[in-house]
Amino acid sequence: MSAVITTHGLTKTFRNQTAVDSLDLYVPQGVVYGFLGPNGSGKSTTMKMLLGLTRPTSGGITLFDRPLTPASRTDLLRSIGSMIEAPPGYGHLTGLENMRIVQHMLDLADTQIDHALATVRLTAHRDKLVRNYSLGMKQRLGVAMALAREPALLVLDEPTNGLDPAGIEEIRTLLVELASEGITVMVSSHLLDEIDRMADVLGILSGGKLIFQGTRGELFEHSTPDLIIETPDPGAALALGITATPVLEGLRLSGITKEQTAEVVRRLAVAGVPIHEVRRVRQSLEDVFMDLTGRGGLL
Amino acid sequence: MTRAVVLELRKMRRLRTGPIVVLLVLAVAALSSASQFSGGTRETFDDPTAAPWAALLLTYTMMAAMTSPLLTAVLASRQTDIEHAGAGWTLAATAGYTPGVLCRAKVVALSLVLLPAVALQSLLVIGAGTAAGIRVPLDPGPWIGYTTLLFLLDVAFLALHVWLAATVENQLVGVGIGMLGAFLAAFTLLLPSAVSRLIPWGYYAVIAHAAQDGDVVAYQSPSYAWIAGFLILVGAVYAFVTRRLDRIER
Incomplete structure (x- = not known):
């Protein structure tokens, strides 16, 4: 299976603290890659480096078989939808107006905006102000913004944060559907049960180090049940x-x-x-x- | 850059930028013109030696100095705070728009709103003077010069406040500095030019095209070299600090 993301010795140090330590990620194409780790384990920092938002201290990143560099970043980002930390959305604008901002930024067609809103089931709420959205709707709008460019890779940082069980299930179902359409989804979480039923491949981060990477089955092989x-x-x-x-x-x-x-x-x-x-x-x-x-x- | 400016104009929707600007323009025009309807002032309206238009311009200069720093702070804060609240910096960065580009686009977009507002403000003050009955012919030069420099100075302070709002998330800081600036701008009208030139907000006094010496009010030529130097310095510093913003890792 070809890889969409590979990193080699990816490291990020803030002053004297190493947030991400020698990460060798391998995210195969077309899977849901669950990126697990406690809060502060380096998940968001890693994702920001993958998107070129943060510069690595050392190591390299390859996306779609191309090295991520300042020169290649803009071109590579055209194929990557993302939602990092908080879901984006201007509260004083409606959902549709927010999508129009994204449309204008990326020079997208109307159909792409309509499709993204329909995918996250926000079409009926598109004329509501985002400040009046529930947290789940904001998360879905964030995913719609990420989806609008019809990405080959979706990078989502804790997309179920703060959602109730129904909202978590909704996002989970959506991501599995997207993966079934061929989109590679990298999704982080600090909650195991959120990832458990959606990820094909898992990467577990602890203290900035990748302590496991592989399938769910391979993970279970690491432990002998009673x-x-x-x-x-x-x-x-x-x-x-x-x-x-x-x-x-x-x-x-x-x-x-x-x-x-x-x-x-x-x-x-x-x-x-x-x-x-x-x-x-x-x-x-x-x-x-x-x-x-x-x-x-x-x- | 054009695309980024259009984006900022789109984001202005429902930010009440227009109503805020209109309100301030009307307030400045009304406060500047209020004295024109008092009996003592009306007696000077057909006396060229009393320079009623210069007196009106001086009042206008004072009112603009008192309000413009606050107006620019409020506009910049509202236009920039939405990026903090809506995770807009990251959204834009993943679409190839760096924070520096966004900040520069915000200044351009807000300037596009301010340009007609400042022009309208000056026209309203002139209109109020005419309506009040000033019969001395108007010398448009000082009015055009002052209006132009007032706009350019507003743009400079927009730049300062956009940078401040982008750097410091608590918008009370920027608006507070705007209020302090308004006080300083009005106060520096009473200070010698040499002192006003050393205070950024003092340039609202430096651009004055009318001055009072004792009881005599007359047009004056401001120090264009100092004003140009200040504007160029602000432009250069803004270009530098917004490029630095691009390197900040949020």
Whole structure:
């Protein structure tokens, strides 16, 4: 799969503080790339560097196989829609008037504006003043502004910030739809469950460093879920010297591999301990993340 | 740049820039002309030695000095604050419009509004003088000169306040400085020119085309070299600071 964004040793230092440290990002084409990390982990700074809004201290950025430089930036930005930090929008203008500003800035056609508004389902509210929009509508207007240029890459910084669950679901559905149309979406969040059901590829940032990059499945491979052995006689199992924690269903074993699981089950069976079920605990992305960061994350 | 200026004009919609300007223009014209309808002043209307038009221009100069710094501060603040409130700096930057370009475009767009306003203001004052009954012929030179320089000075202070509003998010700072400037501008009319030239707002006094010496009011030629120097300096500094704005990472 070809990459839309690659970075090599991308670093940003503010005075003596390193906000982004030697980042090697790889964002494949046509995916939703979930960019995760606690507040202050360097997500926004990274995204600003990707858009040429902030100069890297060192390292390089390649977008659409072209190096991002001051000379190439304007041309590259034509293909990139973005929403960084807060959703843009002049409160004293209507949604449509705001879109007209974007249209005039980028020399877009009326149809592009209409399509962008329709995509985020704001057509019915386009004549309302933006100051009267709900937060969700402002976020959607921000996405419409980013979409108006019909980008190949969409970079969205915390687009669900402050939204209620319905609003989050709406944005999530929208981004998945956009990805299905071939747009590469890079979306950041400090909340795992927001990203969990939409991202194809994840990049996890902690303290400015990329601690994981890959698919959801690859992320789960980094962590071994606990094993639950359902038995009506946990005492008999513990008497065999098995290290486990008694739970309601029976026993819970942590950090146990497939081979170790087979051995434990064999010993229980030989000892005649009744086993009703053996299963792994279903892990959330958050559990995996916490395992990955040694529970040092702030998510 | 033209595109950026048109963008700024589009953003002006519902900012009440027009009504604010019209209100100030009418206020300045009314305050400048109020004394023309008093009995004592009317006695001088057909006496060329009393220079009634020069006296009116001097009153107008004082009223304009008292209001113009505040007007420019308010206009610049309203036009620039929307970028802070609406994340406009980032939106524009991702479309290739740097903060420096936006600031320069704001000054041009606001100047386009101010140009007819200042001209109308002067015409209203002249119209009020004529309506009040001044029968001494009007010498248009000092009026045209003053109106032109008043406009150029307003543009210079628009530049200052746009930069200030872009740099300091709290708009009370810019408007507060505008109020202080209004006081200084009026106060410097009472100071020697040599002192007024050292105070930026003092140039509202330096551009005066009429002066009072004792009881005598007469037209005067302002120090064009100082005014030109000040305007060029403001232009150069503005070009420099707005280029620096482009390098600020928000």
